Amino acid sequence: MNMLENIPSSPKMKRKEYRSAMTRLENKTGELQREAVNSKIPVIIIFEGWGAAGKGTLINKLMMAFDPRGYNVHPIKAPTEEEQMRPFLWRFWTKTPEKGRIAIFDRSWYRRLSVERVDGKTGKKDWKRAYHEIKSFEKQLVDDGCLIVKFFLHISRKEQKKRFRELLANPATEWRVTKDDLRHHRQYGKYFKVFGEMLEGTDTDYAPWTIVESKNHNAATRKIFMEITGRLREKLSVPTTASPSCPVSGKSESAGKSIIGESDLSLSLSRGEYLEKLKKCQERMRELEYEVYRKRIPVLILYEGWDAAGKGGNIRRLSQSLDPRGYEVVPVAAPSDVEKRHHYLWRFWNRIPKAGHIAIFDRTWYGRVLVERVEGFCSQAEWNRAYDEINEMEKQFSDFGAVTVKFWLNIDRDEQLRRFNERRKNVWKQWKITEEDWRNREKWDLYLGAVDEMLLRTNTLHSPWTVVESNCKLYARIKTLETVIESVKKAL
């Protein structure tokens, strides 16, 4: 059934009654906001609905009740050129609120399931897929502790017509009614169906819709405040600390032998072969860089590996011949304090390449299931959830047309020791080795388990892993170059 049918109209209230109810609700809203700040809960409030249903006025009323230091309002229009060059959810990921802050969306990612769909701006395949992407996006945020409140402001076709007429009759407001508004009004029936489908398809336990009959402004206002205070109160009453211990394997030893244990580290290349191949590969890379640029394909090259496995030198050989306008190396270190206040994927969404560009990640989002897991920087429930979250994100990149190449640079323990000692002795390399490297080395086995599980659980068809045997640096460099070339060629 269409959720927009048979909406009970809200009970009318006397003006005085309304006023006193609102004073209470507004105070309560402010109080709950402060509690949400203290409890570090990020809140997303979405306003969708018919044109002229009163979104602007209602949002402003809400803003007045909040402490202005705690929220941002995001009016969502058609995507800009910059935004079109990234996966659909990019511009929303980058706008997700910090822990303790509120993001109010005046229209949202639901544009894709409504106006963009009806206007034919988004193809059927894309908006169909958006259902899944949106639900997964909201789920990930809620899993991370976010509260999502979604309002749909409903008015009837008759009421909309009346409102547009009134606006048009007044020279001071006439300009606010756009041609698009009038066209959408003529398509009311079509939109009714599409909105209904959208609401039904995205009405989940973790992020349910609230449909607000908005003919009566006061009743709508009250309903919105009641819903927000109710949902906030509910969220605050649930302890958000330590996730329940999950019945999770942790290590995947049960799956049998180690994947990287099987990599043949004796593979090597002579200097002569290397130089010859390097030259050819680098030339090919430069050509491919131009081709992906012209075909607007984004390329992500991900480097993970043991300390001293040779990531830096490898990346250098890969990028040496490239045009700096077309690629970027994204070094990933510990998150800053601002980054820590967001979902762990937020900082990566901020750095994904735009169409036609290459991003080389020196360490990646896989830190969640490697260092963060091993060092206990996140809970077991968190890193265990991360495999699916990461697969989901990479799937979205792939659906957008991106090529993702993932490398694990593999060396054995003896080789690492040899390199550590060499670094210690060489005056040009001393800066590369720190106490932390030695500490990490102590935890080799823990990391080994984490690496194996990562390779097992995130090796997908669209974004496969390549284990690069790196005891011989020359061999490793050529293998990564050739792998990138193959992967990009396949996409072209």
Add this chain to the structure above:
Amino acid sequence: MNMLENIPSSPKMKRKEYRSAMTRLENKTGELQREAVNSKIPVIIIFEGWGAAGKGTLINKLMMAFDPRGYNVHPIKAPTEEEQMRPFLWRFWTKTPEKGRIAIFDRSWYRRLSVERVDGKTGKKDWKRAYHEIKSFEKQLVDDGCLIVKFFLHISRKEQKKRFRELLANPATEWRVTKDDLRHHRQYGKYFKVFGEMLEGTDTDYAPWTIVESKNHNAATRKIFMEITGRLREKLSVPTTASPSCPVSGKSESAGKSIIGESDLSLSLSRGEYLEKLKKCQERMRELEYEVYRKRIPVLILYEGWDAAGKGGNIRRLSQSLDPRGYEVVPVAAPSDVEKRHHYLWRFWNRIPKAGHIAIFDRTWYGRVLVERVEGFCSQAEWNRAYDEINEMEKQFSDFGAVTVKFWLNIDRDEQLRRFNERRKNVWKQWKITEEDWRNREKWDLYLGAVDEMLLRTNTLHSPWTVVESNCKLYARIKTLETVIESVKKAL
């Protein structure tokens, strides 16, 4: 004399000699970069020059010598729509490097003085003014500890012709020569003059130009590395800590009596008058919001004032009637760790409104000369320099067409005490009062001196201060509303 005339051509080197010199220079570059990281020095390297002079290749060579975790490359093209809606320097301020990082600009703000000028994309008034804006921008960054290295890659008309011909003859590179490139080549003479003017007009002690004769690629490479290592070494040898104590007044008591001491805090308004005026003002504000939107005027409304002077309530009355799509409240708290690694104005440049939008700042960049000065969060030289820096920034906003309205909400010490006590007692307001408020109150006189000096030194024609007598909140609210209305009307 045109700086591009009579450039000595670089001495030729044998291949082997060049190779060994470069190995040394590259190692040295990496080493100096690490020292710059340790000394927290931000570095800007600019590449300007003729088309086909080899910028891309040279930049990539430089990147290879740097640790990829330490730099970003910014290719600068024509400004996007988003960028055109802000003052010219906005997109460069937001790209200035953190302390210890390197920003490499492939073309830069000098576009405005060259291609945008010749192509008529920027009017004469604008590019003339840009000379001053650019020099002031670079000066502010250098004052803050930044190293700026500027390269101009020079080739002759004949050499450029030869290079374009070669590129066009090869089907793999042909597409790299654009129509613009060829047009600019035909205008070589004109550009020669314009580039010469640009170099001469922006060749300063603190950010000098290095002209690199680029016919011989190896010689150019070597010169660039030598310049960078030389400038870095020089910068690192100068102690960057505590600025020399300046012979600065600090307080401006010498100027006579206190400005805010003269404000008449007995001014007040009855509730009846207030409600009547409030309604009228708010309606007018909403109309003006639409008008500035249509005329693409950015509006900045700045709030500073004593603790408990009523900023929050005041801002609420101002924004209550506005359409949330057109305005934003920007609350300013202590800087985050990322913000601290930048010039103190960086975070504000990131938040200035785009054309047609209103930004209401709840506390502002004046924190530099108020709390940061009083609490010793910055040195005397730093806050003393800030007055001019701020005036300069606000001047740039004004030149761009922005309206800036600045409020100091003034109350006296007794009134503050009364409000603090009230907050302590009222259960709905307790959250508003903290230990810090009481501590700040102890320093009333120090703040008074800082406020007076601020009002004196930053009260400019383009961005004047308004002291708002706020012992009576009702009076204060109407005065700010009326002041904003007046200022915006004048601009329309």
